[in-house]
Amino acid sequence: MENTDLNQTGEMAAMLFCFPHLQGSCPRTLRLSVIRVAMYAFMLTTILMTVCGNLLVIISISHFRQLHSPTNVIILSLAMVDCSLGCIIMPFSMVRSVEGCWYLGKHFCKVHSSLDMMISSTSIMHLCLVSVDRYWAICQPLQYRTKVTTFKVILCIGIIWLFSFIFSFGVVFSEAVSAGLDSLVHPCVGSCALICNKQWGVTASLVTFFIPAAIMISLYFKILHVARKHARVMNDRLAKVTCHELKNQTSEQRERKAAKTLAIVMGVFLLCWLPFFITTVMDPFINFMTPVNVFDSLVWFGYFNSTCNPVIYAFFYPHFRKAFKIVLAKTLGFKTTSNILVT
Known part of the structure; x- marks a missing residue:
């Protein structure tokens, strides 16, 4: 018995706690200094890329009138959402993930969790809204200009923000999500x-992922089908004035480009968010056996989608690339040949 007590005392002494002076404190995550530095470096780089990339989108769309369109209003709002995630959510999540402790109190933990759910779900719903906009533009081109206006787009964006705010803060602050878990989960002081x-x-x-994802996937497959159909129709018309070989090349290039763009959009989105939400659904059914480090990694995988969004929805378009070059040149003090963006 004495040896057992001595061993337990030694283990307790070797263990570091988030709040050593408080009873019931969470233990700090013990990591080698090299690993901690590497984690901080990776997460800080991700945060900077997220903030700077989305700021570049925001400045470009705001500065150039040629980029003022209903589609780009959605991309502008999406960039604002993702930039907010990088500024408000990710820095606090970084410290929590590396140290294994939450030092800012229970109330701010609820605010952070609510904002995290709100901003992440708002970002996902913006991606869904982009797919709806692209569906109307490609599948209903004649009705697009009259039915999809800037006012309607702003109204939809406002509804998304309001719904995400009410749903996220309502769920977290009502504590409905944790009802009935008192016997299974025993939170310690310093956890969030x-x-x-x-x-x-x-x-x-x-609500926040699977329904928007299902809408996106179905619309993008429809878009891909219509794009291929349009390419065949256009090449049938071009066949009267061009050779057969040129027609086949044009059709193949258009179909390849459409397939590649849609594959990247859906692939990155699903790769980033699907593992997290599958784990969120399954974890309660396996008595919350998912390790904390695994859950943290999946959260950062989801965050990484906001890092990729500027690349996917902006860098793929030539007029955005030209706008970025002009903005970056002005920021760095280089002379530009033109301040006008030609689209």
Whole structure:
């Protein structure tokens, strides 16, 4: 018995706690200094890329009138959402992930969790809105200019922001997500994790991810089908004035470009968010056996989608690339040949 007590005392002494002076404090995550430095370097780089990339989109769309269109209003709002994630959410999540502790109190933990859910779901819903906009532009081109206006787009964006705010803050502050988990989960002082019961794990994931993702996938497959159909029709018309070989090359290039763009859009989106939401749904059914480090990694995978969004929705378009070059040249003090963006 004495040896056992001595061993336990030695283990307690070797263990570092988030709040050593408080009883029931969470233990700090023990990591080698090299690993901690590497984690901070990677996460800081991701944060800087997220903020700077989305700021570049915001400045470009705001500065150039040629980029003022309903589609770009959605991309502008998406960039603002993703930039907010990089400025407001990711720095606090970085410290929590590396240190394994939350030092800012229970109330700010709820605010952070609510904002995290709100901004992440708003970003996902913006991606869904982009897919709806592209569907109308490609599949209903004659009705697009009259039915899709800047006012309607701003109204939809406002509804998305309002819905995400009410849903996220309502769910977290009502503590409905953790109802019935008292016997399974025993939070310690210094933890900040949003733990969902079975009902809300499924409901929240459906509302914030699976339903928008299903809409995106179905619309993008429809867009791809219509794009291929349009390419065949255009090449049938071009066949009267061009050779057969040129027609085949044009059709193949258009179909390849459309398929590549859509594959990148859906592939990056699903790669970043699908593992996290699958884990969120499954975790309550396996008595919350998912390790904290795994969950943190999946959260940062989801955050990384906001880092990729400027590349996917802006850098792929020539007029955005030219706008970025002009903005960067002015920022760095280089002379530009033109301040006018030709699209």
